[in-house]
Amino acid sequence: MSALLAAGTTSTHEAVIFWILAPVAVLAALGLILVRSAVHAAVLLAVVMLSLAAFYTAEAAPFLAVVQVVVYTGAVLMLFLFVLMLIGVDTVDSLVETLRGQRVAAIVLGLGFAVLLVVALAGALGSFHTVGLDSAQGDKGNVVAIAELLFSRYVFAFEATSALLITAGLGAMVLAHRERIEPRRTQKELMQERVRRGGAALAPLPGPGVYADHDAIDTPALLPDGSVAVGSVPEHLEVSAARPRAEETAKELGR
Amino acid sequence: MSVDYYLYLSAILFTIGTVGVLTRRNAIVVFMCIELMLNATNLTLVTFSRMNGSLDGQIIAFFVMVVAAAEVVVGLAIIMSIFRARRSASVDDANLLKY
Numbered sequence: 472m473s474a475l476l477a478a479g480t481t482s483t484h485e486a487v488i489f490w491i492l493a494p495v496a497v498l499a500a501l502g503l504i505l506v507r508s509a510v511h512a513a514v515l516l517a518v519v520m521l522s523l524a525a526f527y528t529a530e531a532a533p534f535l536a537v538v539q540v541v542v543y544t545g546a547v548l549m550l551f552l553f554v555l556m557l558i559g560v561d562t563v564d565s566l567v568e569t570l571r572g573q574r575v576a577a578i579v580l581g582l583g584f585a586v587l588l589v590v591a592l593a594g595a596l597g598s599f600h601t602v603g604l605d606s607a608q609g610d611k612g613n614v615v616a617i618a619e620l621l622f623s624r625y626v627f628a629f630e631a632t633s634a635l636l637i638t639a640g641l642g643a644m645v646l647a648h649r650e651r652i653e654p655r656r657t658q659k660e661l662m663q664e665r666v667r668r669g670g671a672a673l674a675p676l677p678g679p680g681v682y683a684d685h686d687a688i689d690t691p692a693l694l695p696d697g698s699v700a701v702g703s704v705p706e707h708l709e710v711s712a713a714r715p716r717a718e719e720t721a722k723e724l725g726r
Numbered sequence: 727m728s729v730d731y732y733l734y735l736s737a738i739l740f741t742i743g744t745v746g747v748l749t750r751r752n753a754i755v756v757f758m759c760i761e762l763m764l765n766a767t768n769l770t771l772v773t774f775s776r777m778n779g780s781l782d783g784q785i786i787a788f789f790v791m792v793v794a795a796a797e798v799v800v801g802l803a804i805i806m807s808i809f810r811a812r813r814s815a816s817v818d819d820a821n822l823l824k825y
Contacts, residue, residue, distance in 0.1 A: 486727035493735050500739050500762055504746035509754050516758050519739070523765050526732065532772050532784050535791075539768075542791050547761065547798050554802045555754060558809050569751075569818050577748035581741050588737035596730045602779030617788070620781050625789075632792045639796035646803035649810070 485529045492522040513551050520544045531604045534614045677703040691720055699723040732773040739766035753805045753815045757798070764794045 481489075499518035506512055520543045527536035568574060608616035621629055666673060677700045680690035692703035699720050739762060746759030768787040775783025809815050 481727045481729060489727060489731060489735075493731070496735065497738055497742070500742040503755075503758060503762060504742060504750060509752055512755050512758055516762065519762060520765060523769055526735075526769060527772055530732065530772050530776050532775070532787075535768075535772060535784055535787055538788065538791055542795055543761075543765070547795055550798055550802060551754065551758065554806060557806060558754070558815050574749050577745055580748070581745035584744060585738060585741040588741065589734055592730065592733050592737060596733065599730075599777060601729045601777045604776055604779060604781065607779050607781050613784075616781055617784060620785055621788070625785055628789060632789065632796075635793065635796050639799045643799045643803040646800070646807050 488525060488529050492525050496522040509555050510552070513548060513555065516551075517544055517548050520548065531613065534617050679703045679705075691724060701725075729773060729777055733770060736766045736769040736773070739763075739769070751816050751818055753808070753817050754802075756817060757801055757805070761794065761798070764790060 496519050499515040499522070502515045503512050503519070506515065520539060524536045524539040524544070527533070527539060604613075611619070677692045679688045679692060680686040680703075684690075689704060689708050692700040694700050701724055704724060743759045743761075743763035743766060746762065747756050750756050750759065768790055771783045771787040771790070773783075775781060775787075805815060808820055812819055
């Protein structure tokens, strides 16, 4: 097992994994910068991260693959989605360029950068002999070998990250905290304001279907004269076609 | 297949992330592109670790992940507080430090 995983040369399996997932990762990354909706971008980023996790397993780094799935795809990306929900999922990028020609310049620079990297890599790697991790981790396995290194040579850096994480947590709490600058309004004040405003119904809205022949949420309540109580069906719900008299109710609700 | 291809893939992903940071206007998407660049770097580190037969590359990739997690927490909190103050998450709108 470890001989297979820690091999210095690549097996056919690995080549298959690579040639399937590498195009997927590149396409998803391209999609990340091309799609307009931020939620779609987050999903595409998840695709890239998961394919990288697969590459880590192929590259004899099972520990990092698990950490990649748990920390990156699990925690970091979920945090992104939480903030997207807080900010509003329907925010799309404006297509107006603030600096003229910036987009074209960025793409040209990016292409140049890619060529530079690839040429430099090709020059540097020409005849590099891949050693493989066999000698480094012996027959202990990846996780034990990493733990031994982490808790001996890198133990100070490891302790420093705990301070970093605590600082980051505190910083996030301070930044996200909002001071209440006015006293909390009591239920009495809220009620008085509602009565003074008038107009709207003072009692809660009628529940759907309570006085009608069904109790489903898309069935409107009927008023004593048989007409439809408009406020009884939630605003974004369509009247189900499976209900009797669905068409006329929908017409009366104006949906 | 040669191990080098991982490095080329990582270079391409890093470039895509760079272009994304330069072109996108939504602060959250810019942040995601930074994460993409960090991920590409991690792939390079893991590949280097394998090529050189030493686990230090994997350890550094692990530390990069920890730092990225902390960075995401603080960055998203900053984006949220900017959004609260200005009702917008576009990087074009935060220009008070200009001039």
